[in-house]
Amino acid sequence: MRFAIPVFPGSNCDKDCLHVLKDVLGQDAFFVFHKEKMLPATDAVVLPGGFSYGDYLRSGAIARFSPIMDDVIRFAEKGGIVIGICNGFQIMLEAGLLPGAMRPNTCGHFICHDVFLRVENGDTMFTCNAGKGAILQMPVAHADGNYYAPPEMLKEIEDNGQVLFRYCDIDGNVTDAVNPNGTANNIAGIMNRQGNCFGMMPHPERASECILGGDQGRVLFESLIKSFGGRTPVCGCRG
Amino acid sequence: MQGVNQMNQQLLDFARAGGLNDEEIAKILGFIGRDPTIAEMAAFSAMWNEHVSYKSSRKYLKTFPTRGPRVLVGPGENAGVVDVGDGWAISFKMESHNHPSYIEPFQGAATGVGGILRDIFTMGARPIANMDSLRFGSLSHPRTRYLVDGVVAGISYYGNCMGVPTVGGELTFDPTYDGNCLVNVFTLGVVRADGVFYGKAAGVGNPVIYMGAATGRDGIHGASMASAAFDENAAEKRPTVQVGDAFTEKVVLECTLELMKSGLVLGIQDMGAAGLTCSTFEMADRAKMGMKVDLSKVPQRAANMTPQEILLSESQERMLLVCERGNEEGVLEICRKWDIPGAVIGEVTDTRRMEMWFGGEKVVDLPINLLTDEAPLYDRPWAQPPDLRERCLVPTFKIGDDLKAEFLDLIDDPAFRSKAPVFKKYDHMVQVRTVVRPGDGDAAVMRLLEAPSNRGVAMTSDGNSPACWLNPYNGAFNIVAEACLNLACVGSRAIALTDCLNFGNPERPEVMWEFKETVAGLSEACIAFDTPVTGGNVSLYNETAGESIQPTPVVGVVGLVEDVAHTAGSFFMNQGEAIVLLGDEHFQFDASLYLRRKVGKPAGRVIKADAKRHLALCELIVSGIEQGIVTTAHDIGEGGLLWAVAESVAGHGIGATLDNIGHEAVDLFGEAPSMAFVTVKEVDIPCLTLAAEKAGVSAIRIGTTGGPALSVKGLFDIPVADVIAATTKSL
Numbered sequence: 001m002r003f004a005i006p007v008f009p010g011s012n013c014d015k016d017c018l019h020v021l022k023d024v025l026g027q028d029a030f031f032v033f034h035k036e037k038m039l040p041a042t043d044a045v046v047l048p049g050g051f052s053y054g055d056y057l058r059s060g061a062i063a064r065f066s067p068i069m070d071d072v073i074r075f076a077e078k079g080g081i082v083i084g085i086c087n088g089f090q091i092m093l094e095a096g097l098l099p100g101a102m103r104p105n106t107c108g109h110f111i112c113h114d115v116f117l118r119v120e121n122g123d124t125m126f127t128c129n130a131g132k133g134a135i136l137q138m139p140v141a142h143a144d145g146n147y148y149a150p151p152e153m154l155k156e157i158e159d160n161g162q163v164l165f166r167y168c169d170i171d172g173n174v175t176d177a178v179n180p181n182g183t184a185n186n187i188a189g190i191m192n193r194q195g196n197c198f199g200m201m202p203h204p205e206r207a208s209e210c211i212l213g214g215d216q217g218r219v220l221f222e223s224l225i226k227s228f229g230g231r232t233p234v235c236g237c238r239g
Numbered sequence: 240m241q242g243v244n245q246m247n248q249q250l251l252d253f254a255r256a257g258g259l260n261d262e263e264i265a266k267i268l269g270f271i272g273r274d275p276t277i278a279e280m281a282a283f284s285a286m287w288n289e290h291v292s293y294k295s296s297r298k299y300l301k302t303f304p305t306r307g308p309r310v311l312v313g314p315g316e317n318a319g320v321v322d323v324g325d326g327w328a329i330s331f332k333m334e335s336h337n338h339p340s341y342i343e344p345f346q347g348a349a350t351g352v353g354g355i356l357r358d359i360f361t362m363g364a365r366p367i368a369n370m371d372s373l374r375f376g377s378l379s380h381p382r383t384r385y386l387v388d389g390v391v392a393g394i395s396y397y398g399n400c401m402g403v404p405t406v407g408g409e410l411t412f413d414p415t416y417d418g419n420c421l422v423n424v425f426t427l428g429v430v431r432a433d434g435v436f437y438g439k440a441a442g443v444g445n446p447v448i449y450m451g452a453a454t455g456r457d458g459i460h461g462a463s464m465a466s467a468a469f470d471e472n473a474a475e476k477r478p479t480v481q482v483g484d485a486f487t488e489k490v491v492l493e494c495t496l497e498l499m500k501s502g503l504v505l506g507i508q509d510m511g512a513a514g515l516t517c518s519t520f521e522m523a524d525r526a527k528m529g530m531k532v533d534l535s536k537v538p539q540r541a542a543n544m545t546p547q548e549i550l551l552s553e554s555q556e557r558m559l560l561v562c563e564r565g566n567e568e569g570v571l572e573i574c575r576k577w578d579i580p581g582a583v584i585g586e587v588t589d590t591r592r593m594e595m596w597f598g599g600e601k602v603v604d605l606p607i608n609l610l611t612d613e614a615p616l617y618d619r620p621w622a623q624p625p626d627l628r629e630r631c632l633v634p635t636f637k638i639g640d641d642l643k644a645e646f647l648d649l650i651d652d653p654a655f656r657s658k659a660p661v662f663k664k665y666d667h668m669v670q671v672r673t674v675v676r677p678g679d680g681d682a683a684v685m686r687l688l689e690a691p692s693n694r695g696v697a698m699t700s701d702g703n704s705p706a707c708w709l710n711p712y713n714g715a716f717n718i719v720a721e722a723c724l725n726l727a728c729v730g731s732r733a734i735a736l737t738d739c740l741n742f743g744n745p746e747r748p749e750v751m752w753e754f755k756e757t758v759a760g761l762s763e764a765c766i767a768f769d770t771p772v773t774g775g776n777v778s779l780y781n782e783t784a785g786e787s788i789q790p791t792p793v794v795g796v797v798g799l800v801e802d803v804a805h806t807a808g809s810f811f812m813n814q815g816e817a818i819v820l821l822g823d824e825h826f827q828f829d830a831s832l833y834l835r836r837k838v839g840k841p842a843g844r845v846i847k848a849d850a851k852r853h854l855a856l857c858e859l860i861v862s863g864i865e866q867g868i869v870t871t872a873h874d875i876g877e878g879g880l881l882w883a884v885a886e887s888v889a890g891h892g893i894g895a896t897l898d899n900i901g902h903e904a905v906d907l908f909g910e911a912p913s914m915a916f917v918t919v920k921e922v923d924i925p926c927l928t929l930a931a932e933k934a935g936v937s938a939i940r941i942g943t944t945g946g947p948a949l950s951v952k953g954l955f956d957i958p959v960a961d962v963i964a965a966t967t968k969s970l
Contacts, residue, residue, distance in 0.1 A: 049669075109392070
């Protein structure tokens with residue numbers, strides 16, 4: 001499966017995504033500089049984490065106007081798969097590819113630590129290998145992860161099964177105590193109504209190899225690749 | 240003073256404000272035989288200050304062992320480079336940003352991180368990890384909280400935005416830093432062994448190109464500020480602190496690495512302390528060349544800047560590079576791609592003179608060596624502090640009868656508290672390399688994704704000012720020993736070292752004596768542990784209102800991990816494993832934290848580690864980890880044996896029963912270098928014992944992991960929850 005990874009000035013998880021998709025999962029992945037106007041032929045776009053344009057103004061607010069984004073939006077409108085991780089998620093919200101907005105963490109500072117996520121909808125191409133109710137451990141690393149949507153929009157997102165992940169404890173309980181950033185309904189990741197655009201604040205690419213302390217983030221990429229009819233190598237550390 | 244009295248008053252005031260003393264001004268007049276221009280005086284003040292010229296410390300720094308089979312680049316360049324095999328190398332260095340951080344903690348710390356990152360990517364290396372050694376005044380001092388919050392936020396902002404993980408460091412509190420906090424930043428990068436760049440301006444006629452953020456008025460005289468003691472008006476120096484923009488630096492990093500990859504760059508240097516002055520003079524000097532520069536062509540962000548302001552500005556995120564004539568358009572093209580200002584500002588000459596113009600007028604015309612080789616070199620008087628003997632005397636103190644209460648009091652020290660709340664504000668996982676995360680082991684371990692092997696690097700930073708105050712020679716020796724042991728406890732062998740020497744006012748003979756002794760102690764240690772010094776930094780004048788800090792050398796030591804699949808952390812992982820004490824030094828109260836808390840100051844003798852026994856211990860631990868039998872390893876440092884075990888308990892909440900240790904207070908709270916413990920499965924005990932025998936290291940089983948408490952059999956139990964509560968108490 002082919003993955004295009006746009007690189008904005010200030011992107012800093014671009015190489016991590018490339019490494020996981022290419023070296024760990026054996027897919028075809030490549031960078032696209034933000035000044036390009038056209039995406040090369042690709043099956044999916046991964047908007048990486050980082051601090052695009054220094055997160056000045058608002059996270060993702062400037063990157064949304066980078067030349068490449070017009071074609072990313074066109075690609076998404078035609079049903080192309082677009083994934084946003086962390087800053088990529090923020091850019092997708094700013095670009096209108098996903099509903100809602102992101103606010104600064106209620107704690108007022110950057111947070112970086114492992115969290116647990118409960119899969120809320122196992123019937124998507126991003127979560128099918130995990131299944132509903134699965135609990136996945138992976139890190140967050142952000143200052144603006146406090147997801148917000150107006151009440152009617154939030155209800156619509158919930159009712160449509162667009163919430164893919166919620167922050168939970170190790171046993172899967174969704175509580176305020178484990179909400180790391182104040183996000184509405186403990187939401188960690190959502191998709192659009194059509195199911196081809198997906199964004200999340202936690203970093204699955206940082207949890208795709210056991211050597212880094214866990215590989216439960218891989219299942220997202222594996223789900224997508226499988227849904228697309230591709231294959232992934234068996235994880236070495238799982239034996 | 241000869242000539243100085245006849246000098247134009249405005250020029251004289253300018254020179255003095257720039258930190259030059261009258262003797263140095265007279266020396267300048269003697270050299271050039273005329274009154275310098277203001278711009279020339281600016282250049283002298285920038286190049287001759289302590290921070291750039293190392294005029295008080297150079298004499299001693301020359302004595303460091305700097306060579307070794309792995310050393311590709313030693314001191315003198317922007318950072319050292321060490322070969323790690325497979326065609327790859329690492330570049331690393333430690334720098335201080337003490338004075339700026341005290342005046343303006345957020346920007347001071349942020350630009351400290353920015354500066355050391357530039358030093359690393361200037362060498363052609365991609366930075367892969369940061370560490371920060373932070374020392375603040377006592378927690379009860381009114382300014383401490385403000386400084387800690389600002390410094391941590393500044394590091395978090397800059398490192399996170401750069402996408403360079405901050406993987407550890409130190410955070411300590413001591414009244415000696417009430418008026419001078421220490422912010423030492425340590426960065427490590429990866430570079431192809433044959434892809435190292437140097438700060439040389441080679442080739443007559445080659446263009447000199449400015450690249451990076453435009454120059455403003457921030458940080459003017461920053462290096463001079465960093466070379467002076469503080470008085471009660473320190474806050475007035477705030478405008479001398481630079482303002483950082485991590486986003487720009489991230490783009491400059493990518494632009495620089497792309498320029499290097501393009502093959503167009505011949506030499507490169509970042510603009511750090513003393514800005515454009517230092518980078519132009521040093522690049523020309525290293526190549527034994529001259530340079531012509533038109534200061535009017537320097538991209539500027541403030542209106543009507545004078546040539547001396549352009550020369551002294553310490554605006555951040557700027558680089559100077561030289562390329563082959565004819566390639567300048569290619570260089571500028573890459574700058575445009577990244578939207579980074581770039582401009583040809585001059586060319587390399589063979590005159591060995593620096594000639595600078597501004598608006599058509601020649602404002603600088605000086606032989607370059609006057610500002611580099613001929614910079615003042617002081618052999619400052621030194622004298623042993625008169626109270627040194629007294630420092631080492633141990634006043635009488637009372638050990639409480641209830642050892643449990645004594646221990647609970649000891650671990651109430653802020654040093655016992657987990658630094659996790661701080662580490663969690665730093666992105667410590669970006670770049671998907673962090674194998675041992677900050678706080679999880681005695682050092683951090685990063686995998687080298689570039690190398691074909693499974694090799695990794697371990698990093699640690701260590702300092703111990705109380706010990707260095709009691710005995711700077713032995714104290715300095717022991718911090719290298721401790722760093723090597725920390726590296727061993729994650730499964731790595733130390734290969735090289737960088738240092739940050741934080742001292743008080745060198746014009747005080749006792750401070751100079753402490754410095755001299757420290758350098759001698761470090762040198763002996765670096766030979767003994769085979770860790771050549773590849774670069775570092777000296778920070779003097781850490782003095783406020785006449786009070787110098789205790790001598791605080793800090794070392795950053797890197798180690799090699801042969802296979803990142805075999806590392807160890809310092810927290811107990813499993814129930815029912817044997818805890819084995821390694822080493823047979825005698826624990827004692829001398830120079831211990833326990834004693835310090837009892838008598839309110841450091842006291843006692845500092846016993847120097849025995850290098851041979853220490854290395855044997857390190858090697859035993861590393862081989863145990865490599866064989867996969869050692870599941871936890873932790874050195875016994877500040878606080879003693881029980882403190883160290885309690886740290887291992889607190890991590891994952893796995894208790895321990897110690898049934899084979901002495902029951903005297905000194906057995907529990909005393910300290911010694913070259914002591915550590917490991918855990919192994921029952922079945923692996925014979926294997927470890929045999930290896931220990933062969934290595935000549937004493938190995939005694941002292942207990943077993945597991946259970947609901949930290950239990951010293953026959954003495955007392957402390958519930959695991961209470962141990963955890965002590966670590967999680969807020970700082």
